[in-house]
Amino acid sequence: MLELKIDWEHWTERIRSYFDKTILKRGWNYYNEGAVSEVSTEGTAVIKARVSGSSTYKVNIDLKAFTRSSCSCPYGSYCKHMAAVLFEVAEQEGFDPEELLSPSKAKVLTHPKFDLAPKQAVKLPKATDTCEEWLTYFEKQYTNSKVYNAFSVEELYARAWGQLNKLADDWEPTIRGIYDIQVVLYLMQLCDALAESKSGMYDFFYNGAYYFSKIAKQSWNQLASALREIDDEKAQMMYLGHLKELAVYLTIHVAKASTHSHMNWSEVNKLLWSGLLYEKSLVADELAKLRLIAADQNRDNDAREAAVIGLTHFDIMSENDENAWERVITGVDVIEPEDWFSYLQAFVKEEQWNRLLKWLRWLGPEVRKDASYYASDYLNFWKEVSEHVEVEKEHREAMVTLLPASYREYSSFLLKKEEYKAWADLCLLLDLSPIHIETADLKMVEKADPSVLLPIYHYAAEECIQSKNREAYKEAIRLLKKLATAYKKLKQTPRFEVYVQQLSKQYSRYRAFQEELRKGKIIT
Template sequence: MSELAIDWNHWTGRIRSFFDSTILERGWKYYRDGVVRAIETEGTSVVKARVSGSSSYKVHLDLKAFSKSTCNCPYGAKCKHMAAVLFKVAEQEGYDPKEFRNPKQTSSKTSPKFDLSSKKAVKLPKETDSCEAWVTYFEKQYANSRIYNAFSMEELYMRAWGQLNKLADDWEPAIRGIYDIQVNLYLMKLCNALMQSKSGVYDFFYNAEYFFAKIAKHSRERLHTALWEINVEKAQTKYSAHLKEIGAYLAGFMDAEAFNSQRQWYDLYKLLWSELLNEKNLVTDELTRLRSIVAARRPESYGHEAAVMALAHFDIMSEEDENAWERVTQECSSIVPSDWFGYLKIFLQEEQGERLLKWLRWLGPEVQKDAAHYASDYLFFWQEASRYMDVEGEHRQAMVTLLPASYRDYSSFLFQKKEYKTWADLCLLLNLTPLQISAGELQLVEKADPRLVLPIYHYAAEECIQTKNRDAYREAVKLLKKLAAAYKKLKQTSRFEAYIQYLVQEYSRYRAFQEELQKGKLLP
């Protein structure tokens, strides 16, 4: 560890800002439990280690460009495993890990005072402030932010999240959770605005979609964490004014200029209104607002369609599924199947079989329009429904309807049923060759009934021959040898020999093919 060059002020000021306090606490527990193993260094700034949790995870830290650090755990952002390694490295390098855990406890010699802004007149957010006051502070810190490439947008988000999150470390848990939610919404809005400001630069905007998706994923994870830890009943009783402000701020996302990513908005909207904001008076006011937007009859506006989707969500929450489906089919320009998969997951988890089937039937024609994107997820729900309901016939029909996108699902289904003849017919229908078919599946069918694979090999061999190049001819010979083995198992070698003679005559002009037959010893 002696090779590392440690700038402790950089650690406690810059690197720590990548982590929220909850992740640091979890990382601290891992560090104290002694599960950080196999620490290695490369040069003066790279650390590699393993952390044993529910599994063993690989951590790679770049202390100079920390945003590039990674862990192969499912968390997807700066995680507790990375924090645990940092605590351990600090200890081995002679620093007090507690100072990294909470810089507010550090001495003036080892850690600088935390100051987000050089403008000392700006007051930090307080526990007693309104959401509006918090946002005013956020705006003063970040409204004039500039980004120069797509990666810097994600870096800004992570830095701002870490800086703002730590300000509420000592707050009462319920208001702390509300504060974290407001931080998330503000940063999502900020990043969207920054991305839109670069929309005229194709390369930037194209890459920004990827980074914005990562930001949205992290935001959802943070919101889930906040909602998991918050006492919703206490929040609704004691902080109703804050929740009303959150609802109003979320409503502002209806504005296309403020938040131009409808799908990301809808995910946040559903999450918050399903849990934290699901209070009678708040819901009544929101429904009134949404209905007024829809009643304005401006279908061409972003706000109109977003309001329709929101009303459909409230319909589903009230188990008025028919109303929800009627709204979206009549009022929305298109139906994106993935918008509804989250509901299907809930129906599945809560064993609401009839609701699940109803939505699967409704969504079928929409999935069929873009089966390549949605078939796999859609059929997963059919498969799960089949486990505890007698819907095998409908499940099968759904797979057939979505072919060829559903080939893998339908193939697995047929193998489970040992319907090998139907499987072989399916391969021929889709013009699949052995190169496109699982070798294990092909071997299993051949073992069960060699006759079923004969048409597949015949078709594939002639497809190769008609490609008319040397490599294809070699591949054709390989297939013909497998065909010969299948005929031999059936004790029909004479039929194979007759077929070879047919090929020789049919493709007599293909000299290279004739040569490959001789090399493969398929000709006398």
């Protein structure tokens, strides 16, 4: 038995929903054919396995964060190989895998029921109202809405947005945009409050991240859409009172937001203070409030850190990057690289290459702490800057320090530079067999310099032989044939023949391997 904690209802209702029906059926066929092997676990939530198909693929399944699950096949996530592993593990753990293929109708989620009908209010929102008056109406309509699971919160958000948004259809575009922003901020706050009130429930614990990520994406898109419709200068001249109310509301909820908040208040804060709210008097008021919060030792740490991040944003807006770094280093417990990537994207858009380079250097040590998560995005910024500034040596060093997470980026870099020997050394260093290497890359190197492939094929073939099973022996024969082709291109076939004879002699006791050698006509 594996050391897993399986919630079968979660598997049949949630995990199954990630897969297309056709993919599930193909995975079922793989499972029935016994294609799944080497099943193992890490802790109580991570499953690792291999699945044999046209090649052998590595599958990694994370039951706690299923979206981080992966397969080494070209299809990627939510593929037939992942489905096959789930069926196999279900059987090993005593569950009926057929329920995962076709769950009973009784287990299908029913549509949540909650009261979303607008209630009677004193008056509908008007363009001449203050933000506070709008909020009073919103709260009367939705604050007491009943929800039963994370899905119903998403449903509430979507319906409430549709109902509130249409109330301002005939307003002047600028005040309409400000109203829409207040609607989004209120709904974000409402969703956080509902999540907190249900935090002890099973559904929120296991499924909340998926549904709240959808809400966060919707809110971000709606904010971006509203901002595109607003003339910032006009808004700051005609509706400064509304903007001041928005700023206060935002400050309150950014300070309240903790690591448990499902809404990305920090990013929303940066978005609004980068344009619409960036007015001299508003900035002065905001800086004063943030400094008080950051210095108040009676405040909880999350609130003080949020204030520090807010102050840092204004440092960056005024291009005082050194002060921003110092503020973060001294005022934030954990520096998360992704919190700063939006600034790096802005530097790319504004073509501030030297500034981008300085930030990449500053973030480097933090990225290395969790390279598997951040390497790809971080190195994309390096690629951007290297196209405009002469930093090839530094770019290369950044990739090397992030190995093995940076394999794809570094491999592409070496091939582009035609450094085939270095590329082959990298593959050997990372213990990559040809089945893990892109076919296009192998073909490129084979055409340019087949000699560098010899150690890769030699090592991979002997690794397969050491596995001591029929499938591995068959893979070894395929690799030996590749090796034969490479030696032939190099006009060194006699060397290959000597090697095969030595190999056959060395493993003469492996009868199944000897049989495969003869079947593959490697030896006679």
